[in-house]
Structure formats: structure tokens, C-alpha cells
Amino acid sequence: MSGFAGRFEGRCAVVTGGASGLGKAVAQRIVAEGGRVALWDIGADALAAAKAETGAHDTQTLDVSDAAQVAAAAAASHAALGRVDILVCSAGITGATAPVHEYPVDSWLRVFDINVNGLFYCNRALVPMMLANGYGRIVNVASVAGKEGNPNASAYSASKAAVIGLTKSLGKELAGQGVIANALTPATFESPILAQLPQSQVDYMRSKIPMGRLGEIAESAAMVCFMASEECSFTTASTFDTSGGRTTF
Structure with missing residues (x-):
């Protein structure tokens, strides 16, 4: 794992979904580059293992789709x-893999509860802490599916489009106040979330990537860490792609 020594010295980060995949990789880099990290995730056992692996300073077990739990976790992590x-x-x-006319309503609602509402709750709870310091970096993980749409993945695609829209709005609200907000729009990369999908869907998404392969977690983690650093100082309300050429806008 490459990195930049001291890039996050004195900085403190909250990473949701921090027990695995991209979240864990980002947390590991931030700590290695001098920062302090609080990991948020729904599984206590996985969080404990991730804390040991990443060197995180705090963990909070919560369901981000519960606004009260998010508010409590925000206060606890700020204190820690x-x-x-x-x-x-x-x-x-x-969420489910199905055409719109067959898409299960309960899956649709759960995808939006976590991917959109949960992300909103986290942004809403932590922005005031950044404004109080006159500095902040927000990275909301969206997807190329939010730009292009994937067939049989309407809830996921729509939720990630919502993340992009929310981030554009937030970035413009905060511009000039020292807090920058951008979205990451990766193509499919190797991560535990792929276990939620049938292989046919994974194969379809790989076929849409001009480089002919899935991304790697480290590639998106590197981009996130740039977006989360002081170096990212003049781009806000925007999206950064790690898509192997799939999206160019």
C-alpha cells in the first residue's frame, strides 16, 4: 500500500461501512498517513477486527438508516x-437484481434507507462539526450506475444518482466555508459487496468497462484519500471517477 507520510497528520475522520471493503481500505490509509479514524458499521464483530487491522481509534456499531443512532454515533466519535x-x-x-416491474418493494425501500437516507443522516450530523472548525472534507461514495443506470439494478442506480445530486447540492451550500463535498463514482471493483449480486450481473458490469477488468479497492481508496485531503482544495460539488474508462463525464 503506497501513501503519503503525514498527509493526514492532525486530521480526524469518520468512515462509514468501515468494517470491510473500500471503507476499511480508506481507514487504513488515513491512519498510515498520520490521521485518526472512527469506523462506523453495523456489525460489532467485524468492526472489532477492522479496528485491530487498521489501527482505528474509535468504533461505533450502528445502522446508518436510523437517524437517532447516527446522531448518537456522531457525538460519541467527536468525543473520542x-x-x-x-x-x-x-x-x-x-438490493435485489430484478426488472423494475418485478422489483420487491421491501428491497427498494431498504436500498434507499441505507444508500440515500443513511448517507443524508451522516452528512447532516457531521457537517456542523466541520463548520465549527472552518474545515472539512466529505466524500460520498456513489457509483457509475448513478450516471448510466444498470439494468435490473434500478434501486441501486437510482439511489446512487440521488447521492450524486445530494453531494452537488451540499458542495454548493458549503463552498466558501472551508468544507468541500464531492462524490466518488467507481465502476465495479473487487469487494465483499459483490457477494450480494448474481455472477451474471457482475459479468455484465465488467463487460461495460473498456479496460476489461474490475477495479481494485486500492485504486478507489487512493482516489478517496486525495478527495479527503487538503490537496483537494478547489473542486467541490463534483464527481471523481474510477471507472476504467466506462464514464467520461
């Missing part, structure tokens, strides 16, 4: 870290 400078929202689920 002393401040919050960075929020990386990587918690998310894929």
Missing part, C-alpha cells in the same frame, strides 16, 4: 477523536 475533519460515506447495499 476530539474533532471531525473528514467524512467518508461508503456504507451501502446493492
